[in-house]
Amino acid sequence: MKYTIALSAVLMVAMAGCATDVVTDTETHPAVAAHAVAARASISSLRSLVAAGGPRSHGFTSVAEVDQSDVAEPFPLLLLGMAELRNYEGDTGAEAMFRDVNEWFYPVVVSGQVRTAVRMGMRNGAWEPGVFGYAKVAKEAVAVREQLRAAGYSGDLALVHVPALSLWLVSHRDHGTLMLTPLRSDDAEGLVAGRPEPATSTLTKVAGMARRQGT
Numbered sequence: 001m002k003y004t005i006a007l008s009a010v011l012m013v014a015m016a017g018c019a020t021d022v023v024t025d026t027e028t029h030p031a032v033a034a035h036a037v038a039a040r041a042s043i044s045s046l047r048s049l050v051a052a053g054g055p056r057s058h059g060f061t062s063v064a065e066v067d068q069s070d071v072a073e074p075f076p077l078l079l080l081g082m083a084e085l086r087n088y089e090g091d092t093g094a095e096a097m098f099r100d101v102n103e104w105f106y107p108v109v110v111s112g113q114v115r116t117a118v119r120m121g122m123r124n125g126a127w128e129p130g131v132f133g134y135a136k137v138a139k140e141a142v143a144v145r146e147q148l149r150a151a152g153y154s155g156d157l158a159l160v161h162v163p164a165l166s167l168w169l170v171s172h173r174d175h176g177t178l179m180l181t182p183l184r185s186d187d188a189e190g191l192v193a194g195r196p197e198p199a200t201s202t203l204t205k206v207a208g209m210a211r212r213q214g215t
Contacts, residue, residue, distance in 0.1 A: 035120045038127035039071045039106045042118055046108065046132050059115040059135045069115060072107040075141060075159035076100070077119065078171070082164045085203070085210035094178050094199035098160060103130065105159050107138040114139045137168050140183040144170045144194065165209055169202065188212070 047066040050058045060066055078098040088097070103121040107114045117138035119130040141159055148157070153172060160169040160180065168183045180202040185193045189205040 035104050035122075035127040036071065036074070036106075039074070039104070039118060039120050039129070042120070042129035042132075043069055043071075043108070045129060046116070046118065049132055058132070060110070065110055065115075069108050069110045071118070072109045072114070072142065073145075074104040074106045074120075075145075075157060075170075077103040077105045078158055078160045080160055080162045080206075082162075082210050082213075085162070085207045088203055088207040090200055090204050094180075094203055097203070105134070105138075105141070107142050108132075114142050137183060140193075141168065141170055144181050144183070147194075148172060148196075162206065162210075165206070165213065167206065167209070169206075171199070172196070182206075 043066065046058070046069070047063065050060055050066050051063050055062050055065065060069075079101050080098055084097045101121070103119055106118050106120060108116045108118060115135065116132060117134040118132050119134075120127050121130045122128075137159075145157055148170075153174075155173055158171045160171055161167070162169075170181045170183070172179050172181075174196070178199040179196045180199045181196040182191050182193055182202065185191055186205065186209050189208040191202070191205045191209070
């Protein structure tokens with residue numbers, strides 16, 4: 001599966017009317033049922049934030065539009081730390097570097113169009129919303145997912161976050177090979193937004209970014 005994802009082009013198509021699937025049948029997906037229900041319930045909290053801070057600051061055209069919103073298919077969230085990156089020499093299994101924080105990243109959509117996102121985490125035995133926001137990340141991650149699906153990929157995806165670099169990547173597998181698609185570019189390291197590459201290659205470039213920041 002060889003392709004380059006043009007994020008700007010995909011986002012233009014998405015904004016023109018390409019719908020994003022919402023989570024509808026949680027009964028047939030028990031693994032996501034609990035946090036999907038909690039994510040949908042969190043929209044009432046989002047409405048309060050939008051009313052207090054202004055609709056446009058949260059990606060909506062009006063407070064009333066929040067009432068029309070729903071949560072779309074989520075991404076499991078993985079974290080990648082700077083220590084692991086700075087020590088990366090290309091000989092470490094990528095997945096061993098990722099930390100599963102038991103969080104899910106839910107795009108929030110209105111009529112299929114991404115407006116914002118909510119991070120759902122397990123706290124005191126219950127799923128709760130952590131942070132609302134990340135509109136740009138949500139739009140770009142959904143654009144990557146839609147392009148992968150359009151290319152025939154039907155497997156699992158995850159969202160990898162490197163907080164210290166403000167970097168997000170979408171992971172998937174191509175015939176058993178772990179692939180990472182960055183959501184932003186870094187010219188110095190040759191990292192190209194929207195271009196899926198084997199994880200070993202992508203992480204070598206991201207490691208270069210981490211080492212530069214440490215100098």
